[in-house]
Amino acid sequence: MENHRFRTTRRMILSRGLxxxxxxxxxxxxxxxxxxxxxxxxxxETALVRIASDHRHLVDQFLDERASDLRFAAASCRMEDIxxxxxxxxxxxxxxxxxxxxxxxxxxxxxxxxLEYVGPYDLAGKNYADTEWFKAVQQEGLYxxxxxxxxxxxxxxxxxVRRHEGDRxxxxxxxxxxxxxxxxxxxxxxxxxxxxxxxxxxxxxxxTRRSGGQLMEPDPDFRTYVMDDEDVTSFSAGQRxxxxxxxxxxxxxxxxxxxxxxxxxxxxxxxxxxxxxxAVAVILIGGAVAGFMAYLLASSVANTxxxxxxxxQQIKSQLIVAGKLAEVGEMSAGLAHEINNPLQVMQSxxxxxxDMVADIESDGESADKEKLGLIKDSLDQFxxxxxxxSRITKGLLDSVRKTEPSxxxxxxxxxxxxxxxxxxxxxxxxxxxxxxxLDRDLPPIMTDSSQLQxxxxxxxxxxxxxxxxxxxxxxxxxxxxxxxxxxxxxEDNGCGIPRENMEKIFVPLFTTKPPGQGTGxxxxxxxxxxxxxxxxxxxxSEPDVGTVFTVSLPLESPRVxxxxx
Amino acid sequence: MPSIHLLLVDDEERxxxxxxxxxxxxxxxxxxxxxxxxxxxxxxxxxxxxxxxxVKMPGMxxxxxxxxxxxxxxxxxxxxxxxxxxxxxxxxxxxxGAFDYVTKPYEVSRLMEKVEKAYAKKHxxxxxxxxxxxERIIGHPMAVFESDAEDx
Numbered sequence: 260m261e262n263h264r265f266r267t268t269r270r271m272i273l274s275r276g277l278x279x280x281x282x283x284x285x286x287x288x289x290x291x292x293x294x295x296x297x298x299x300x301x302x303x304e305t306a307l308v309r310i311a312s313d314h315r316h317l318v319d320q321f322l323d324e325r326a327s328d329l330r331f332a333a334a335s336c337r338m339e340d341i342x343x344x345x346x347x348x349x350x351x352x353x354x355x356x357x358x359x360x361x362x363x364x365x366x367x368x369x370x371x372x373x374l375e376y377v378g379p380y381d382l383a384g385k386n387y388a389d390t391e392w393f394k395a396v397q398q399e400g401l402y403x404x405x406x407x408x409x410x411x412x413x414x415x416x417x418x419x420v421r422r423h424e425g426d427r428x429x430x431x432x433x434x435x436x437x438x439x440x441x442x443x444x445x446x447x448x449x450x451x452x453x454x455x456x457x458x459x460x461x462x463x464x465x466x467t468r469r470s471g472g473q474l475m476e477p478d479p480d481f482r483t484y485v486m487d488d489e490d491v492t493s494f495s496a497g498q499r500x501x502x503x504x505x506x507x508x509x510x511x512x513x514x515x516x517x518x519x520x521x522x523x524x525x526x527x528x529x530x531x532x533x534x535x536x537x538a539v540a541v542i543l544i545g546g547a548v549a550g551f552m553a554y555l556l557a558s559s560v561a562n563t564x565x566x567x568x569x570x571x572q573q574i575k576s577q578l579i580v581a582g583k584l585a586e587v588g589e590m591s592a593g594l595a596h597e598i599n600n601p602l603q604v605m606q607s608x609x610x611x612x613x614d615m616v617a618d619i620e621s622d623g624e625s626a627d628k629e630k631l632g633l634i635k636d637s638l639d640q641f642x643x644x645x646x647x648x649s650r651i652t653k654g655l656l657d658s659v660r661k662t663e664p665s666x667x668x669x670x671x672x673x674x675x676x677x678x679x680x681x682x683x684x685x686x687x688x689x690x691x692x693x694x695x696x697l698d699r700d701l702p703p704i705m706t707d708s709s710q711l712q713x714x715x716x717x718x719x720x721x722x723x724x725x726x727x728x729x730x731x732x733x734x735x736x737x738x739x740x741x742x743x744x745x746x747x748x749x750e751d752n753g754c755g756i757p758r759e760n761m762e763k764i765f766v767p768l769f770t771t772k773p774p775g776q777g778t779g780x781x782x783x784x785x786x787x788x789x790x791x792x793x794x795x796x797x798x799x800s801e802p803d804v805g806t807v808f809t810v811s812l813p814l815e816s817p818r819v820x821x822x823x824x
Numbered sequence: 825m826p827s828i829h830l831l832l833v834d835d836e837e838r839x840x841x842x843x844x845x846x847x848x849x850x851x852x853x854x855x856x857x858x859x860x861x862x863x864x865x866x867x868x869x870x871x872x873x874x875x876x877x878x879v880k881m882p883g884m885x886x887x888x889x890x891x892x893x894x895x896x897x898x899x900x901x902x903x904x905x906x907x908x909x910x911x912x913x914x915x916x917x918x919x920x921g922a923f924d925y926v927t928k929p930y931e932v933s934r935l936m937e938k939v940e941k942a943y944a945k946k947h948x949x950x951x952x953x954x955x956x957x958x959e960r961i962i963g964h965p966m967a968v969f970e971s972d973a974e975d976x
Contacts (some may be wrong), residue, residue: 385840596880599907600836606929607842614849649929656907 264568269554269561276553281546288538288549288572290580296531300505302693303527304493307507310447311520312491314455315509317443321360322513326401326418328357333422333431338533341366341431342374343675351377360439364788367393367430378434388619396421396430403514406437406457406465406474414441414474415468441466444518452523458484460515466641483510486517495524584765584786591767595652609641651673655767657787669711671738671745678715689723691732698739710788718749718808724772725753725806744794744811764798828943831855833863833889834878836853846932852939860884866883867900874942876926877936878905879917887907887916894921896923899949901942 332350340346351364363378371388378448387393392728396402398418404417419432444466447455456472457465462481472478481497484506491509505526510517525532614639620631679693686693719734726732735750756764765786772781789796793813800806830852840856841882848852848900855870857863860880866872875893890902904917904925914925923942926935 401848596907600839602929604839604842604907606835607839607932609847610846611842611934645929652907653927 260622265561265565266400268564269557272557272560273550273553276557277550280549284542284546288542290659292531292535292538295534296490296528296788299528299531302675303522304507306449307453307505307522308491308493309505310455310510311518314447314520315441315518316456316489318516319512320516321439321443322403322418322511325358325360325433326403326420326513328354328361329418329420329431329433333420338366338368338374338422338424338429344375344377347375352384354433358439360435360437362413362436364436365432367432369397369428372769373455373667374429375499380435380679381666392417392419392432393430393549396432396729401513404819405459405463405514405516413438416465427616429715437466445469449522450526451531452526453524455518455520457511457516457518460517465516480504484519486510517734528665528750536603539642558753579660580762580765584783588783591655600647602645602652605641606645608644609638610771642697650654651778654778654784657784665707666705667708669706670703671701671747672697673710674708675715675736675738675747678712679717679719681712684718684725686734689726689732691723691726691734693734693736696735696737701738701740701745702814704745704814706792706812710792714785714788714810715747717785718810721781722751722759722806722807723754725751725755728754729753741811743814745814746809746811748807748809750805750807752805755804755806756798758800761798765796826845828939828941829855829873831857831866831870831872831874831875833860833881833886835859836878843932847936848941850932850936860886860889860892863889864896867893867897871898872897873946874923874939874965875902876905876939877902877922879914880907887920889921890917890922899946899953903938903942904937907963913922916946928941 272636295677303357303612324649336346336350343348347364347366351361354361354364363376363380365376365378365382366374367387368374371386371390373382373385373387373535376382392404400421402417402419404419406414406416409416414437415434416437417432417434422429422431444455444457452470454469456468456478458463458478458481459653462478464474464476467474468478480496485492485494485496486508488510491507493505493507495503505524505527506519506521508519509515556723605645616631616634621776675697677693683693697805719736724732727754731752733752736747737750738747740746759769760762760769766779767780768779768782769783772779786796789810789812793815795811797809798806799809825973830847832840832843832847832854834843835843835858836917837858840858842858844854844856855866855872855932857866860883863875867875871894877889877893881889884892886904886906890904892903893900902921903912903915903922906914906917906925906926914922914927917925922931923940948958
């Protein structure tokens with residue numbers, strides 16, 4: 260019951276004390292993480308866009324340069340000059356001097372006949388009129404193909420330019436080795452997963468993708484891309500359900516290719532994740548420490564409260580007991596008084612009968628001596644029993660209402676030895692040691708010596724009774740000052756008081772002694788006297804260990820409660 | 825010693841009659857009253873020496889009756905009957921001029937001792953007053969008329 264209440268209190272303090280800061284902390288953390296995450300995302304996106312944009316320029320520039328190289332080469336010579344091996348080879352050398360990316364070179368007339376070729380393959384003499392690239396360059400004047408793997412399995416693409424020379428039109432076609440500009444794209448790295456690659460508008464990879472995807476293979480993610488015709492676009496898209504990427508796409512100027520730069524979200528948010536992990540760790544550790552401290556605090560507070568509560572209960576029960584005692588006292592006083600009147604009548608009648616018996620006896624002969632004797636014997640018994648009743652009622656009245664005390668300043672250290680000496684003989688006979696521990700310099704208190712004597716005689720008698728037939732029986736009588744009171748304790752190591760009797764011991768007529776041996780008025784009288792002196796009496800007892808009665812009497816001269824009607 | 829005139833006041837009828845018989849046997853003229861009003865009436869009609877007065881009675885209680893007695897008949901001695909020495913205002917009774925108190929239950933003989941003492945005190949007091957009067961009359965013969973007036 261007590262424990263349960265203690266736990267409830269502690270839980271209440273804990274939950275209320277921890278909940279508010281915890282919620283606030285979580286809110287702050289969540290907000291910080293959110294803003295940090297969106298900031299990081301912005302940063303990553305910006306970086307992706309910048310890289311995409313920069314590298315688009317590089318690739319565009321490369322393509323531009325190669326196209327310009329070719330145009331310039333075409334413009335700088337006539338068809339006759341390069342329709343032979345020597346001329347074309349020279350031109351090819353010049354081009355290669357400008358850029359090693361040039362892989363081969365061919366000249367075509369306007370009908371698509373391959374006039375001359377410089378390069379590793381034997382391509383001269385073929386007609387290309389129906390090929391896609393030839394049609395395109397016929398129309399556009401410039402054609403840049405998608406990447407393909409040549410016979411040597413080296414990624415290539417071709418650039419073809421148209422040349423109007425007088426009324427003739429001819430075409431120059433060069434194959435570009437993409438290794439050199441692949442490096443521009445494939446070399447891009449960001450974090451663990453950041454990469455860049457080129458893909459054409461049909462979704463065919465134009466460069467190798469580091470995270471998987473060979474040249475010329477279709478890009479499995481292509482459908483998820485968001486692309487603009489001109490501008491760099493950033494977005495996030497999922498590849499597989501658990502893996503999400505941040506993307507930036509940049510369409511190239513001259514070819515239908517798109518430069519894709521992407522980074523895994525997890526990687527992009529690496530610092531955020533790191534921060535969150537640290538924050539969570541701090542919150543967990545800090546929370547554990549705070550929780551532990553709060554637990555200790557709550558425990559001690561709950562403990563204090565439980566103690567206070569227990570004290571309150573104790574005081575309450577003491578008050579109830581005191582109230583009950585007062586009530587019982589009043590009642591028994593009234594009862595005693597009411598019984599005294601009929602006792603008085605009986606006493607009078609008895610006296611009269613006694614007189615009459617005496618008359619009959621003195622009358623002489625007619626009386627039956629034997630019967631008269633029996634009657635007198637019976638009358639004596641009446642007298643004895645009336646006297647006994649009278650003692651009880653007197654005791655009851657004494658226990659509640661005191662005769663006018665004659666107050667004198669008395670020192671406990673002087674009074675107690677006298678009282679103890681009164682029971683000393685009986686103690687010796689019963690083999691009980693009485694040990695006095697009285698402070699020698701206690702101040703005097705105003706009290707009535709005969710009533711005080713009654714109080715401590717009662718306590719000593721009870722102690723002696725409790726020590727009957729016990730080994731190493733001892734009574735400790737202590738007197739000391741505590742605050743503004745003189746405290747006297749009478750402690751025995753006797754049989755103790757059973758728990759169920761503890762509340763009743765001060766009740767008038769309550770006794771555990773056999774009938775006729777005790778009136779049950781000793782402790783109630785003691786209680787009445789101590790209360791009348793403005794003092795207090797308390798008892799602690801443990802069965803078979805002993806009992807301590809503690810009487811405290813105030814130093815201040817008490818206003819003695821004198822008798823009232 | 826002339827016969828004592830005793831008034832017994834108690835609300836217990838049987839107690840009154842029995843005690844009266846017991847006391848009369850001892851040669852004391854006894855009157856009885858079962859409440860304060862009757863008691864005061866009896867005192868007005870008969871020369872009473874000693875009153876034995878129960879403290880606790882319905883209506884006018886013993887202490888109040890005592891007050892009236894001391895007001896009207898200051899020479900009459902009163903013995904309080906009480907269930908308990910202090911509780912039943914015996915002390916207050918003593919302060920108000922009661923001669924003594926007896927706690928119930930008591931033996932008639934014990935009561936009679938006190939009654940006799942009370943009577944002796946009253947007698948001595950009356951004796952003193954008479955002597956004083958005589959001395960006064962001797963000194964101032966005219967005082968006879970004063971004292972007569974006083975007696976009424």
